[in-house]
Amino acid sequence: MERIYIGMGSNLAAPDRQLRCAIEALAHLPGTRVAGVSAFYQSDSLLTGQPRYTNAVAALDSSLAPLELLDALQAIENDQGRERLERWGPRTLDLDILLFGDQLIDEPRLKVPHYQMHLRAFVLYPLAELAPADFLLPDGQHLSDLLAACPFAGLERLAIA
Ligand code: ROI
Numbered sequence: 042m043e044r045i046y047i048g049m050g051s052n053l054a055a056p057d058r059q060l061r062c063a064i065e066a067l068a069h070l071p072g073t074r075v076a077g078v079s080a081f082y083q084s085d086s087l088l089t090g091q092p093r094y095t096n097a098v099a100a101l102d103s104s105l106a107p108l109e110l111l112d113a114l115q116a117i118e119n120d121q122g123r124e125r126l127e128r129w130g131p132r133t134l135d136l137d138i139l140l141f142g143d144q145l146i147d148e149p150r151l152k153v154p155h156y157q158m159h160l161r162a163f164v165l166y167p168l169a170e171l172a173p174a175d176f177l178l179p180d181g182q183h184l185s186d187l188l189a190a191c192p193f194a195g196l197e198r199l200a201i202a
Contacts, residue, residue, distance in 0.1 A: 043142035056095035079167030098167035
């Protein structure tokens with residue numbers, strides 16, 4: 042059983058509803074419990090010309106293996122109408138494995154910790170709601186240091202969904 046953090050994002054087709062639907066789907070994965078969900082946060086896309094995103098983080102306790110979980114997340118994305126037209130394109134649902142226990146994973150399909158989570162306010166601030174105060178990432182970085190280096194500016198925290 043591992044504690045896993047999932048980054049969730051949507052900027053199409055009622056993003057808040059997409060995230061709530063995804064949380065429901067996560068709760069139904071085999072061998073998996075949703076241990077917590079952050080507030081929802083809105084922010085502009087890192088790419089101009091896209092709708093604003095809603096993002097959140099979910100904490101799971103799961104006995105799935107990393108690639109089993111990745112397959113399951115991609116199935117949920119596809120079920121919720123994800124179309125993979127362009128790499129950074131707008132999407133109905135994006136589910137990223139941010140952290141998988143204290144594992145460092147470097148496989149062609151899956152790199153954990155997620156390669157850009159250290160820089161993204163819309164990942165770090167929701168994660169901080171769920172993780173312990175002195176949280177240490179498996180690559181040796183303290184969440185508190187990452188937060189201190191990553192301005193909250195531009196994030197809008199919504200009422201708990
Ligand atoms: N911007 C925000 N605010 N949230 C995201 O989840 C997100 N995801 C992306 C890009 C297009 C980089 N921008 C984003 O893939």
